[in-house]
Amino acid sequence: MASNGDGPWTRRGRRGREQYVVLAAAAAQVGSLIEIQPTKEMSRAMAPAKTSQTWPNITNASEIESWLIDMDGVLVREEHPIEGANRFLDLLRRTETPFLVLTNNSMFTGRDLSARLKWNGIDVPEDHIWTSALATAVFLDSQRPKGTAFVIGEVGLTTALHEVGYTLSDNNPDYVVIGETRSYSFERITKAVRLVGEGKRFIATNPDPTGPSVHGPLPATGAVAALISKATGKVPYFVGKPNPLMIRSALRRLNAHSETTAMVGDRMDTDVVAGLEAGLHTVLVLSGVSDAGAADHYPYKPSRVVTSVEVLADELEKSLS
Numbered sequence: 001m002a003s004n005g006d007g008p009w010t011r012r013g014r015r016g017r018e019q020y021v022v023l024a025a026a027a028a029q030v031g032s033l034i035e036i037q038p039t040k041e042m043s044r045a046m047a048p049a050k051t052s053q054t055w056p057n058i059t060n061a062s063e064i065e066s067w068l069i070d071m072d073g074v075l076v077r078e079e080h081p082i083e084g085a086n087r088f089l090d091l092l093r094r095t096e097t098p099f100l101v102l103t104n105n106s107m108f109t110g111r112d113l114s115a116r117l118k119w120n121g122i123d124v125p126e127d128h129i130w131t132s133a134l135a136t137a138v139f140l141d142s143q144r145p146k147g148t149a150f151v152i153g154e155v156g157l158t159t160a161l162h163e164v165g166y167t168l169s170d171n172n173p174d175y176v177v178i179g180e181t182r183s184y185s186f187e188r189i190t191k192a193v194r195l196v197g198e199g200k201r202f203i204a205t206n207p208d209p210t211g212p213s214v215h216g217p218l219p220a221t222g223a224v225a226a227l228i229s230k231a232t233g234k235v236p237y238f239v240g241k242p243n244p245l246m247i248r249s250a251l252r253r254l255n256a257h258s259e260t261t262a263m264v265g266d267r268m269d270t271d272v273v274a275g276l277e278a279g280l281h282t283v284l285v286l287s288g289v290s291d292a293g294a295a296d297h298y299p300y301k302p303s304r305v306v307t308s309v310e311v312l313a314d315e316l317e318k319s320l321s
């Protein structure tokens with residue numbers, strides 16, 4: 001849908017623009033006979049249309065006004081920085097381009113993740129990090145402000161919920177919320193199974209069955225949610241990628257617009273599809289999970305495929321020189 005440049009949002013803009021083009025053309029004709037001052041709208045209409053020229057076929061990173069950047073496989077891989085990642089982030093900072101680093105991992109707070117990235121040689125301040133835990137908290141706050149939740153998860157999730165005014169409770173909670181943790185307790189899972197079985201609203205921060213580690217894959221939120229689903233016959237609502245809700249909440253956080261924002265990710269089945277469904281430009285990097293061959297088999301495609309963020313950094317650098 002994002003590939004033909006004719007989505008409903010552009011159409012509406014174009015229709016409004018056409019009216020001013022007609023007015024401006026008429027004014028130009030009359031203007032040769034009488035002195036006429038074009039209005040701001042007329043001048044804008046006669047100028048090249050920026051949106052239709054630059055969207056959706058971006059050819060250069062400098063055409064993008066804001067960025068959502070996946071973390072694993074884009075900036076870091078197995079606790080090492082990916083070539084060009086720091087240079088790309090530095091250029092975004094230097095040009096005061098708004099950006100957020102996204103992760104489906106709900107275990108850590110933004111501060112923890114900022115510190116972990118720093119150990120891995122990547123400099124991202126905590127307020128530039130957007131996790132599925134933060135997206136879940138924003139979502140629950142919008143649905144049932146100041147509610148209660150029974151939570152299986154770590155500080156990344158419990159802090160996010162506290163910060164939006166949620167209370168953690170085992171007793172008749174509004175929601176059962178499952179997030180990432182490394183210390184699952186049989187008692188807590190039993191409690192969650194009983195609450196969901198009784199009909200409590202079931203939420204999970206992200207659907208990932210496994211997460212990456214230097215020692216190999218780890219069971220992640222999706223795997224534990226599946227355990228509760230198997231026991232109850234109920235499936236949770238997943239907030240993290242590929243749900244475009246996570247992308248939209250990140251856009252709101254940046255005060256950015258989808259048409260001028262790019263989502264950069266290494267996975268077709270999460271980053272690219274979520275970015276596409278939220279109406280963003282999508283850039284697939286080949287430095288992580290999806291390779292170019294596999295990407296070609298999906299029924300949707302990214303706006304661009306690049307080897308790594310280094311290509312984007314080169315383009316931004318060139319546009320500054």
Ligand SMILES: [Mg+2]
Pocket residue numbers: 070071072073074265266267288
């Ligand atoms: Mg990734």
